[in-house]
Amino acid sequence: MDLLNSIDKERIPRHIAIIMDGNGRWAKERGEDRVYGHHEGVVSVREIVNTCGELGVGYLTLYAFSTENWNRPKEEVDALMELLVNTIRKEVEELKKNNVRLHVIGDFKSLPDVCQTELNEAIDITAENTGLNLILALSYSSKWEILEATKQIADKFKKGEIEEADITDELFHAHLSTAKYPDPELMIRTSGEHRISNYLLYQLAYAELYFTDVHWPDFRKQSLYEAILDYQRRERRFGKTSEQIQKNTAPHA
Ligand code: IPE
Ligand code: IPE
Ligand code: MG
Numbered sequence: 001m002d003l004l005n006s007i008d009k010e011r012i013p014r015h016i017a018i019i020m021d022g023n024g025r026w027a028k029e030r031g032e033d034r035v036y037g038h039h040e041g042v043v044s045v046r047e048i049v050n051t052c053g054e055l056g057v058g059y060l061t062l063y064a065f066s067t068e069n070w071n072r073p074k075e076e077v078d079a080l081m082e083l084l085v086n087t088i089r090k091e092v093e094e095l096k097k098n099n100v101r102l103h104v105i106g107d108f109k110s111l112p113d114v115c116q117t118e119l120n121e122a123i124d125i126t127a128e129n130t131g132l133n134l135i136l137a138l139s140y141s142s143k144w145e146i147l148e149a150t151k152q153i154a155d156k157f158k159k160g161e162i163e164e165a166d167i168t169d170e171l172f173h174a175h176l177s178t179a180k181y182p183d184p185e186l187m188i189r190t191s192g193e194h195r196i197s198n199y200l201l202y203q204l205a206y207a208e209l210y211f212t213d214v215h216w217p218d219f220r221k222q223s224l225y226e227a228i229l230d231y232q233r234r235e236r237r238f239g240k241t242s243e244q245i246q247k248n249t250a251p252h253a
Contacts, residue, residue: 003225007055011232015059016052017184017200017207020045022191022215029215035079040217042087046094051221053098053132055228059181060134063199067107067141081111084138085118092122099131105177106140135181142201149175178203186231188224190216208234 020041027037045062052060065080072080095102102122111119115138152175156162162171173179183203189195192213196204210227212219237245 003222003229007225007228008232009056012055012057012228013185013231014057015061015182015184015186016057017061017063017187017204018048019063019187019189019197019199020216020219021189021193023217025191026215026217034076035083037215037217038080038083042083044216044219045087046091047220048224049095049100049132049134050098051224053100057132059184060132061105061137061178061181061184061200062135063137063140063197065106065138065140066198067110067139067144068198070110070139081115085114088118088122092125095122095126095134096129099129100126101129101131101133102126103133103135103180104138105135105145106138107144108139110139133181135178137199140199142196142198145177146202148177172202176202183207185236186210186227188212188227190214190219190223206236206238208236 023037023041024034025037026040027034030036048062049060064084069080070077092102102119104119104123108116108119119136119138149172153162153167153171157164157167178200183205184200184207187196187200187204187207188210190212192211194211208231210230212223212227214223235242235245
């Protein structure tokens with residue numbers, strides 16, 4: 001069965017968020033160093049970015065490095081930062097050509113200077129692109145992001161710029177690093193772990209969660225099609241009853 005043809009092109013998630021997990025285990029299974037897995041993971045990133053572009057996905061957020069990942073052995077952290085710089089450098093022209101616009105969320109200033117420079121350049125080069133928005137979560141922690149938003153809001157309150165009644169979901173959202181993006185409808189985690197690992201806690205409030213045992217370096221086009229098909233088979237009720245949803249989606253006579 002051709003998976004691509006089974007996908008309803010009218011109901012492609014507007015925003016997909018992915019926890020790219022399992023590079024280390026993938027490499028270990030092959031008797032290789034963990035860093036080899038990260039390199040192969042980049043091949044998956046390229047393919048998934050292209051596939052999202054082809055499908056007309058509006059936003060793709062990739063968890064590339066968490067705040068907690070700073071606690072990994074120094075050699076691995078250094079290798080990951082080097083891989084990030086080299087990948088951005090190598091891929092930026094391709095991103096530009098493919099109409100992909102790059103964004104970064106996370107504690108940008110905690111990244112090594114060379115990463116910041118390379119990323120800023122790539123963000124500028126792709127700034128006019130109007131296709132897929134590729135959002136890299138780097139040195140990202142959702143708890144950190146929520147606390148930062150809370151501090152900014154508290155400061156505005158203290159200065160009398162806002163009142164308590166102004167603190168709505170909308171206002172809170174506007175203070176997150178994802179303020180410019182819609183919330184993800186679909187969150188995919190590869191490699192078998194069933195947890196969120198400090199990722200987009202506020203934004204995933206009503207996302208459909210999809211977990212697969214496939215390690216990230218093996219997660220390619222077909223795996224993404226499977227995830228989207230699984231998403232399209234679900235009924236998104238947002239607290240309502242199934243009957244209410246079906247009445248609203250029934251084809252008009
Ligand atoms: C995901 O793969 C990549 C990063 C977190 C940077 P892992 O490196 O977490 O791989 P496993 O989970 O140890 O297999
Ligand atoms: C989450 O994966 C972070 C990224 C994919 C960048 P981890 O492998 O770091 O998460 P845990 O440690 O299994 O929760
Ligand atoms: Mg992992």
